Amino acid sequence: xxxxxxxTLNGLTLAALYFVVASGFTLIFGLMRVVNMAHGAxxxxxxxxxxxxxxxxxxxxxxxLGLSLxxxxxxxxxxxxxxxxxxxxxxxxxxxxxxxxxxxxxxNQGQDLRQALITIALSVILADQMLAYWGGISKDIAAPSxxxxxxxxxxxxxxxxFRGVVxxxxxxxxxxxxxxxxxxxxxxxxxxxxxDDRDMVSALGINVNRxxxxxxFLGAMLAGIGGVLGGTMISLAPGQDTAFLLxxxxxxxxxxxxxxGGAAIGALALGLVDAYADxxxxxxxxxxxxxxxxxxxxxxxxxxxxRPLGLFGRPA
Amino acid sequence: xxxxxxxIEDLHAYYGTAHVVEGAxxxxxxxxxxxxxxxxxxxxxxxxxxSGTLGVNGRTTGSVRLDGADIQGKAAHKIAKAGVGYVPxxxxxxxxxxxxxxxxxxxxxxxxxxxxxxxxxxxxxxxxRKHVSGTSLSGGEQEMLSIGRxxxxxxxxxxxxxxSEGLAPTVVETLIETIKDLAAAGMGLLVVEQNLGVATxxxxxxxxxxxxxxxxxxxxxQLLSDPEQQKRYLGVEPLAEAA
Numbered sequence: 001x002x003x004x005x006x007x008t009l010n011g012l013t014l015a016a017l018y019f020v021v022a023s024g025f026t027l028i029f030g031l032m033r034v035v036n037m038a039h040g041a042x043x044x045x046x047x048x049x050x051x052x053x054x055x056x057x058x059x060x061x062x063x064x065l066g067l068s069l070x071x072x073x074x075x076x077x078x079x080x081x082x083x084x085x086x087x088x089x090x091x092x093x094x095x096x097x098x099x100x101x102x103x104x105x106x107x108n109q110g111q112d113l114r115q116a117l118i119t120i121a122l123s124v125i126l127a128d129q130m131l132a133y134w135g136g137i138s139k140d141i142a143a144p145s146x147x148x149x150x151x152x153x154x155x156x157x158x159x160x161x162f163r164g165v166v167x168x169x170x171x172x173x174x175x176x177x178x179x180x181x182x183x184x185x186x187x188x189x190x191x192x193x194x195x196d197d198r199d200m201v202s203a204l205g206i207n208v209n210r211x212x213x214x215x216x217f218l219g220a221m222l223a224g225i226g227g228v229l230g231g232t233m234i235s236l237a238p239g240q241d242t243a244f245l246l247x248x249x250x251x252x253x254x255x256x257x258x259x260x261g262g263a264a265i266g267a268l269a270l271g272l273v274d275a276y277a278d279x280x281x282x283x284x285x286x287x288x289x290x291x292x293x294x295x296x297x298x299x300x301x302x303x304x305x306x307r308p309l310g311l312f313g314r315p316a
Numbered sequence: 317x318x319x320x321x322x323x324i325e326d327l328h329a330y331y332g333t334a335h336v337v338e339g340a341x342x343x344x345x346x347x348x349x350x351x352x353x354x355x356x357x358x359x360x361x362x363x364x365x366x367s368g369t370l371g372v373n374g375r376t377t378g379s380v381r382l383d384g385a386d387i388q389g390k391a392a393h394k395i396a397k398a399g400v401g402y403v404p405x406x407x408x409x410x411x412x413x414x415x416x417x418x419x420x421x422x423x424x425x426x427x428x429x430x431x432x433x434x435x436x437x438x439x440x441x442x443x444x445r446k447h448v449s450g451t452s453l454s455g456g457e458q459e460m461l462s463i464g465r466x467x468x469x470x471x472x473x474x475x476x477x478x479x480s481e482g483l484a485p486t487v488v489e490t491l492i493e494t495i496k497d498l499a500a501a502g503m504g505l506l507v508v509e510q511n512l513g514v515a516t517x518x519x520x521x522x523x524x525x526x527x528x529x530x531x532x533x534x535x536x537x538q539l540l541s542d543p544e545q546q547k548r549y550l551g552v553e554p555l556a557e558a559a
Contacts, residue, residue: 110372189421193410199369200408204422205396205469 005157007279008272013163015271016171017230021244022251023178023263024222030195030258031215034105035116039223040245041123041130046093046227047236048134050085051141057084079144082232090224097220098213106209123241131238138237141228163233170229174222178260187214195258250296254303256313265311273299319384320345321504322473327378327388329358329365336361338528339378346472348496348505350515350536353525354551359508360405362525363477366506367402368392383472401471405478405508407462409450416446418461422468435464438494456487463494473504480514492517512550516540524549 025039058081100122108114148161182188190211194201202208226244227236234240251270255262277292303311322344329337337358342349353359365376369392380388387395396402410418419432436443439460445453450461459479466474479495480488488511495518499505509515515522516536523533526549539545 186421186423189413189417192412193418193421196410196412197408199371199392200404200410201421202392203367203369203396203402203404204465205393206421206423207391207393209391 002155002157003279005153005155006159007275009157009159009164011272011275012268013167013233013271014274015267015269016168017226017233018247018251018271019171019264019267020174020229021223021226022248022255022267023174023260024219024226025248026252026255026258026260026263027178027191027222028215028219029252031191031198032105032212033110033112034101035112035119036100036219037116037119037245038100038123038126039119039219039248040241040243041126042093042097042220042223043227043230043244044130044236044241045096045126046089046224047141047231047240048130048227049092049224050089050228051134051139051231051236053085053088054081054141057081075142077142077145079146082142082144085141086225086228089228090221093224093227094217094221097216097223100220101212101216106212123245127238127241130241134236136238138235139231140235141231143232160233167229167233170225174225175260175264181218182260187211191215250300253300253310256307256310258314259310259312262310262312269299269303270296319381321383322506323379323381324366325379327362327365327376327380329361329370329376330374331361331370332373336528337365337376340525340529342523342530344504344506344521346499346502346504347521348499348507348519350519350522351506351508351525352510352512352515352522352549354549355510357525358528359525360477361528363402363404363475363506363508366395366475367400367404368395369402369404396469396471399470399472401466401469401474403459403462403466403474403476403479405481407458409453409458409461411449411451413450414447415442415450415453415461418450418465419468422465424468424470428468428470430467430470432468435467438467439464455483456491459483459487459491460494467498471503473506474498476505476507478508478510480509480511488514510550512539512546 021039021043025036028034028036058077059075104118104122105115108118143162143166150158151161151164152158182191190201190206194208194211198208230240230244247270251263251266253266254269255264255266273295274292277295278289281288281292281295307313309315320343322342324340324342327337327340328335340358340362351359351362361370364370364374366380368390370376376389378388379386382398382400385398387398387400390398413421416432419435424431441457442460442464445457450458453461463476463479476495479491483491492514495505495507499518505519507515507518509518516539520536521533522536522539523530525531534545539549
């Protein structure tokens with residue numbers, strides 16, 4: 001029973017992280033029909049930038065014993081040492097997203113294949129540069145030392161504090177914030193109108209390019225936040241860019257591209273299936289947990305067989 | 317001000333490689349003009365070319381001047397800001413937005429001539445259905461919303477593409493009255509219509525589009541009294557004409 005609760009929580013927190021990353025991906029696609037294949041690279045870069053800021057600005061305070069073998073664990077991290085990198089990295093990635101859109105994608109509007117190839121190329125280049133600079137060993141962003149490492153839930157279930165509280169709360173706040181932006185603000189209304197009929201929005205005197213800039217800023221920021229959360233919750237390592245791109249794709253394919261609610265449902269489905277398949281794919285002596293990824297694809301095939309546009313998808 | 321409201325000279329419009337509007341020219345002032353022609357002659361494409369909404373594969377060449385300002389090939393939002401309001405064929409409302417949201421997104425200044433409040437005064441039906449999704453309105457209400465939305469850009473020239481399409485006759489009559497009032501108040505009007513009754517009720521001047529250009533022009537009086545013209549320009553009896 002305890003194990004089941006822990007595994008479920010694992011799934012939920014994974015889902016929360018997937019949602020944060022995939023919501024940016026799906027919003028960008030919904031408005032601009034751009035499949036941003038560099039979204040995973042922005043995720044990982046966001047994490048690495050936060051790590052770099054944390055190590056450069058906040059590592060040296062406290063202990064002077066730089067030779068300690070156990071490394072970072074000796075350093076005291078204040079709450080600022082986590083939040084400042086989070087905010088800065090998020091903003092930097094947001095701006096980078098805008099640059100990417102304006103420099104590479106803007107003049108290829110409507111050319112889906114070109115845009116996909118350009119963003120794939122960018123993500124490959126970024127991946128190599130990140131590998132060259134930060135190396136191949138996985139690294140963590142340190143959570144503030146003042147935060148507990150774990151919490152004890154009723155029924156004596158222990159679960160990571162950052163994972164169980166911070167990431168879940170962040171996903172809920174972000175989800176709610178995005179919902180309000182899309183539902184209540186003029187920007188959000190224009191975005192929804194733009195998803196329906198972009199040309200008609202510009203015929204009303206609205207500069208759609210400016211809305212695109214706003215959307216790419218927001219979408220890339222979400223990848224950046226995801227990178228910092230993921231880098232603290234799991235770790236940062238080469239290959240996670242493609243892993244999170246793939247996750248985002250699966251999430252939005254399940255949920256329906258362009259739909260925020262779809263991203264939430266898709267992330268939940270993927271997170272829970274991932275978590276359960278990792279543990280419960282054991283039948284007697286046969287341990288199939290190595291093949292858990294197949295269950296993910298079975299989920300994908302199942303959804304697509306019934307709803308080819310995803311659960312909340314609409315024809316483009 | 318000697319410059320006419322709208323001057324189109326040798327306008328060409330393409331979708332990809334398809335050449336749809338082939339050298340259209342038209343000069344009009346603030347008086348209403350009806351644009352007629354058979355299906356596939358390029359009327360809607362001309363409207364899209366004028367409003368800048370041909371989409372990513374479309375392009376135009378030639379010259380279009382509104383009140384003396386060159387608007388040919390400009391981005392749609394600049395054309396709208398310059399004073400062209402566009403009421404497209406099929407209304408093209410936003411299915412995710414309510415009636416009120418349709419009017420809010422335009423961002424009309426509260427000091428402008430047209431505000432959401434004035435649109436609601438013009439179309440009280442819309443005020444009653446403020447929070448209803450735009451696409452669940454009746455056909456007539458949808459057309460009202462599409463017009464109201466375009467009015468909020470405070471246009472000098474309103475381009476309407478088949479406003480009466482798919483509407484009940486009584487609804488069309490009310491619509492004609494409203495559009496006439498707008499024109500009487502000094503708004504330029506270019507109306508594409510397949511419905512002869514609507515076209516002639518709205519405008520005295522009738523221009524005819526054939527094979528992508530403005531072929532000829534007539535008046536509503538002449539057109540109404542001459543069945544031969546009607547047949548030729550609107551293809552009321554296309555089979556007889558082909559023979």
